[in-house]
Amino acid sequence: MKNKRVANDTYQEIINSTxxxxxxxxxxxxxxxxxxxxxxxxxxxxxYFFATKDxxxxxxxxxxxxxxxxxMLTARKGQAxxxxxxxxxxxxxxxxxHLSDEAAYIWPQxxxxxxxxxxxxxxxxxxxxxxxxxxxxxxCEAGMGRREARLTAIELRALVVGLWLEKxxxxxxxxxxxxxxxxxxxxxxxEQTKGNRK
Amino acid sequence: MKNKRVANDTYQEIINSTxxxxxxxxxxxxxxxxxxxxxxxxxxxxxYFFATKDxxxxxxxxxxxxxxxxxMLTARKGQAxxxxxxxxxxxxxxxxxHLSDEAAYIWPQxxxxxxxxxxxxxxxxxxxxxxxxxxxxxxCEAGMGRREARLTAIELRALVVGLWLEKxxxxxxxxxxxxxxxxxxxxxxxEQTKGNRK
DNA sequence: TGTTAGTTATTAACTAATCAGTAAGGTAAA
DNA sequence: TTTACCTTACTGATTAGTTAATAACTAACA
Numbered sequence: 484m485k486n487k488r489v490a491n492d493t494y495q496e497i498i499n500s501t502x503x504x505x506x507x508x509x510x511x512x513x514x515x516x517x518x519x520x521x522x523x524x525x526x527x528x529x530x531y532f533f534a535t536k537d538x539x540x541x542x543x544x545x546x547x548x549x550x551x552x553x554x555m556l557t558a559r560k561g562q563a564x565x566x567x568x569x570x571x572x573x574x575x576x577x578x579x580x581h582l583s584d585e586a587a588y589i590w591p592q593x594x595x596x597x598x599x600x601x602x603x604x605x606x607x608x609x610x611x612x613x614x615x616x617x618x619x620x621x622x623c624e625a626g627m628g629r630r631e632a633r634l635t636a637i638e639l640r641a642l643v644v645g646l647w648l649e650k651x652x653x654x655x656x657x658x659x660x661x662x663x664x665x666x667x668x669x670x671x672x673x674e675q676t677k678g679n680r681k
Numbered sequence: 682m683k684n685k686r687v688a689n690d691t692y693q694e695i696i697n698s699t700x701x702x703x704x705x706x707x708x709x710x711x712x713x714x715x716x717x718x719x720x721x722x723x724x725x726x727x728x729y730f731f732a733t734k735d736x737x738x739x740x741x742x743x744x745x746x747x748x749x750x751x752x753m754l755t756a757r758k759g760q761a762x763x764x765x766x767x768x769x770x771x772x773x774x775x776x777x778x779h780l781s782d783e784a785a786y787i788w789p790q791x792x793x794x795x796x797x798x799x800x801x802x803x804x805x806x807x808x809x810x811x812x813x814x815x816x817x818x819x820x821c822e823a824g825m826g827r828r829e830a831r832l833t834a835i836e837l838r839a840l841v842v843g844l845w846l847e848k849x850x851x852x853x854x855x856x857x858x859x860x861x862x863x864x865x866x867x868x869x870x871x872e873q874t875k876g877n878r879k
Numbered sequence: 880t881g882t883t884a885g886t887t888a889t890t891a892a893c894t895a896a897t898c899a900g901t902a903a904g905g906t907a908a909a
Numbered sequence: 910t911t912t913a914c915c916t917t918a919c920t921g922a923t924t925a926g927t928t929a930a931t932a933a934c935t936a937a938c939a
Binding site for chain 1: 704705706707708709710711786789790792793794795796797798802805806809810813831832835836838839840841842843844846847850851852853854858859861862865866
């Protein structure tokens with residue numbers, strides 16, 4: 484009954500299992516055994532594909548970042564209105580289509596890991612910088628000055644992260660309240676840029 | 682050379698060491714041994730004071746939350762202007778006076794732990810809810826309607842969390858830019874409530 | 880066409896190190 | 910002399926990672 488799967492399946496299954504184990508029990512309780520159980524492979528297979536546990540964790544994070552970046556790119560495409568482009572990107576962050584609900588708990592783990600692993604830190608930094616850069620571009624197109632656009636982009640990015648964290652992790656407001664906040668931010672943004680579109 | 686410290690010193694030293702070990706190596710690499718080395722006590726002492734490692738982690742988090750809450754209360758006191766009260770609270774979050782710079786890395790760990798430990802989740806929830814409640818009260822006093830005040834409070838709270846996380850963990854903007862963002866948010870807030878103070 | 884040689888995927892069984900927690904006893908202050 | 914504090918020395922469980930063997934497929938060749 485060996486070799487029942489192709490290699491690529493097993494590789495991805497190990498990553499999926501890593502993410503779901505991490506989401507459920509936290510990175511502190513993540514073991515090769517718990518991962519191997521979920522993926523229904525031996526612990527040796529994990530080392531066959533990823534060499535070390537650390538490397539597996541890093542590659543799982545790479546997968547998450549890539550997935551979200553892809554989703555955001557798709558959401559941006561074919562959207563002519565720059566403010567709507569930002570809205571789409573922010574909402575993608577909330578829904579995270581390609582990822583399971585479990586995997587959404589990965590973000591805080593990513594931040595934690597970035598705090599003590601330079602490779603992961605770089606991953607997070609590059610992703611965030613690109614998001615701010617995109618938002619700045621969009622806001623300029625909507626008629627904002629360069630400086631104001633950048634500051635607003637930083638603010639929007641922080642807002643996504645903050646709202647997302649509160650909704651997913653701490654949840655002390657009702658779910659629809661987070662949506663209302665997001666909506667009111669966008670009507671303010673539309674108001675702010677009204678009249679000076681290029 | 683035994684018994685060189687009083688119990689309370691050791692107790693607190695273990696908590697401090699837990700926090701700094703967590704900040705440096707992450708909760709995943711937190712061991713009783715690494716803590717005992719930092720605190721310069723035996724691992725048995727940790728169990729003498731806290732029984733289990735889990736309990737030690739929880740109590741360390743309690744200490745962090747209590748410290749920040751105390752700082753925020755102090756910052757609020759004697760400040761008549763409601764908007765400045767909010768500003769003070771948000772800035773406290775950034776400076777976190779009583780805590781070392783290291784300990785500031787604790788927040789993401791707290792969120793992560795809250796994701797898989799109900800006791801910690803409650804701690805975080807109660808703290809955040811109180812902050813939103815305070816902000817809502819202040820905004821009402823500044824002349825906002827109840828509903829708008831609550832939504833703005835949620836937004837401000839998310840902004841603190843987001844900006845703080847980006848500044849401390851991901852840092853892809855320059856340090857003074859985060860300050861500029863915070864300042865522009867407050868001038869907007871002053872503008873928004875101008876004229877309708879009670 | 881069937882044999883074989885080689886590659887890839889996978890495992891059971893192991894190891895050496897490390898882990899959280901315990902037991903028993905020592906020390907100093909009250 | 911009791912009590913609170915703290916240690917050394919241990920334990921059994923668990924850990925990440927290794928090894929040696931093998932199953933399953935691939936392609937070259939006879």
